[in-house]
Amino acid sequence: MIEHIVLFKFSDETTEAQKIEGARRLRDLKNQLPGILDIQAGQNYSDRGKGYTMALTTRFRSKDDHEFYTPSPEHQACVSYLKEIGMIDSLAIDFEISDVD
Numbered sequence: 001m002i003e004h005i006v007l008f009k010f011s012d013e014t015t016e017a018q019k020i021e022g023a024r025r026l027r028d029l030k031n032q033l034p035g036i037l038d039i040q041a042g043q044n045y046s047d048r049g050k051g052y053t054m055a056l057t058t059r060f061r062s063k064d065d066h067e068f069y070t071p072s073p074e075h076q077a078c079v080s081y082l083k084e085i086g087m088i089d090s091l092a093i094d095f096e097i098s099d100v101d
Contacts, residue, residue: 001037001059001060001061001062002059002060002065002094002095003057003058003059003094003095003097004013004057004058004060004066004093004094005055005056005057005058005092005093005094006029006092007049007052007054007090007091008022008051008052008053008054008056008087008089008090009051009052009053009058009084009087009088009089010053010085010088011086011088013086018058018085018086019043019053020043021081021085022078022081023042023043024041025043025077025081026039026056026078027040027041027080029069029074029078032074033068033074033075034065035060035061035064035065035066035068036058036060036065036069037059038057038058038059038060039060040056040058041054041056041057042055047101049074049099051089052091059097063096066094069094070072071084073094
């Protein structure tokens with residue numbers, strides 16, 4: 001399995017309602033794209049985010065499913081929306097979950 005984690009930073013002009021809508025659009029990708037086992041997105045409530053105010057976690061069956069997701073028109077539409085509402089930075093990490101401990 002593949003775990004995909006993204007943190008988002010927005011401009012001061014981005015509203016909470018816009019960020020909530022962005023998270024909703026990201027979560028809805030599970031209904032639009034194959035290979036997504038789980039997807040969560042929401043707003044940071046702590047003061048430890050170093051300016052990153054929204055997060056996304058997505059779990060895929062395989063690297064192939066993750067590689068399909070990234071350039072897909074559905075995912076790119078979400079990225080475009082986030083940029084449109086004022087995303088100024090994002091930080092992503094991807095790792096493979098191994099069955100071996």
